[in-house]
Amino acid sequence: KVTPSEPEQVVRKYLEELRGAPADEDCIICMEKLASPSGYSDACECKTIKPEAVGQLTQCQHAFHLLCVLAMYANGNKDGSLQCPSCKTIYGEKTGTQPKGKMEVSTFTQSLPGHQDCGTIQIVYSISRGIQGPEHPNPGMPYTARGFPRYCYLPDNEKGRKVLDLLRVAWKRRLIFTVGTSSTTGESNTVVWNEIHHKTEMDTNLSGHGYPDPNYLDNVLAELAAQGVTEACLRQ
Numbered sequence: 370k371v372t373p374s375e376p377e378q379v380v381r382k383y384l385e386e387l388r389g390a391p392a393d394e395d396c397i398i399c400m401e402k403l404a405s406p407s408g409y410s411d412a413c414e415c416k417t418i419k420p421e422a423v424g425q426l427t428q429c430q431h432a433f434h435l436l437c438v439l440a441m442y443a444n445g446n447k448d449g450s451l452q453c454p455s456c457k458t459i460y461g462e463k464t465g466t467q468p469k470g471k472m473e474v475s476t477f478t479q480s481l482p483g484h485q486d487c488g489t490i491q492i493v494y495s496i497s498r499g500i501q502g503p504e505h506p507n508p509g510m511p512y513t514a515r516g517f518p519r520y521c522y523l524p525d526n527e528k529g530r531k532v533l534d535l536l537r538v539a540w541k542r543r544l545i546f547t548v549g550t551s552s553t554t555g556e557s558n559t560v561v562w563n564e565i566h567h568k569t570e571m572d573t574n575l576s577g578h579g580y581p582d583p584n585y586l587d588n589v590l591a592e593l594a595a596q597g598v599t600e601a602c603l604r605q
């Protein structure tokens with residue numbers, strides 16, 4: 370595993386410092402004018418970045434106080450990546466906080482409703498309860514893992530196999546699950562799905578997470594892209 374870069378290096382890597390701040394724009398992190406000092410000046414100790422310093426993200430060109438971006442980064446899981454708070458563009462490789470576990474894949478010939486022309490891919494996720502790490506909401510406290518192994522289904526066609534490949538990338542980057550509060554059960558300190566929807570029912574649809582769903586593959590591709598997982602990752 371790569372050592373995360375120093376927070377200031379990450380900020381300098383993805384933002385270009387501006388000479389003059391755009392006169393009338395606000396910093397949407399601290400809500401102060403970009404022309405006035407960062408609202409995080411007191412909260413953030415940093416010798417090399419001044420409270421007045423303003424920078425522009427290299428690709429999307431959105432501008433913020435450098436100190437505000439530093440504070441935002443320090444507040445996250447410090448994986449060396451940054452996400453623009455304005456347009457969500459990802460800089461670097463976003464990773465999550467999924468606990469350790471297993472992802473297993475198999476196929477069978479039975480079809481899914483709405484995909485009669487092909488067989489099915491089955492993904493089995495196994496995660497056990499454990500103790501939260503520094504990247505989790507309550508480090509040192511236990512977390513539970515309910516309903517594992519969780520079984521998920523994709524059509525075994527070209528698009529389904531592409532989604533599978535991207536889900537493997539997302540699993541490696543710890544983006545499929547997270548530790549938090551279940552919106553279904555209300556339980557906190559538990560393993561929950563993380564913004565990439567899975568179909569956990571095959572020939573029933575009792576939970577609403579089943580087939581048929583003609584938009585599912587496109588929707589999950591968009592959710593993967595929002596986490597920085599795209600086809601470009603497969604060519605690397």
Ligand code: NAD
Binds near residue numbers: 515518520566
């Ligand atoms: P959650 O309730 O916090 O929801 C997080 C996201 O997952 C939401 O977007 C939600 O729409 C989606 N989601 C909710 N239920 C889902 C389901 N059954 N299948 C696929 N996606 C679902 O997430 P959570 O607490 O991880 O999951 C919800 C509940 O479903 C949990 O109680 C879990 O134990 C249970 N579950 C059980 C099994 C099983 O095989 N027994 C499988 C999957 C989920």
Ligand code: ZN
Binds near residue numbers: 434
């Ligand atoms: Zn600011």
Ligand code: ZN
Binds near residue numbers: 426
């Ligand atoms: Zn942006």
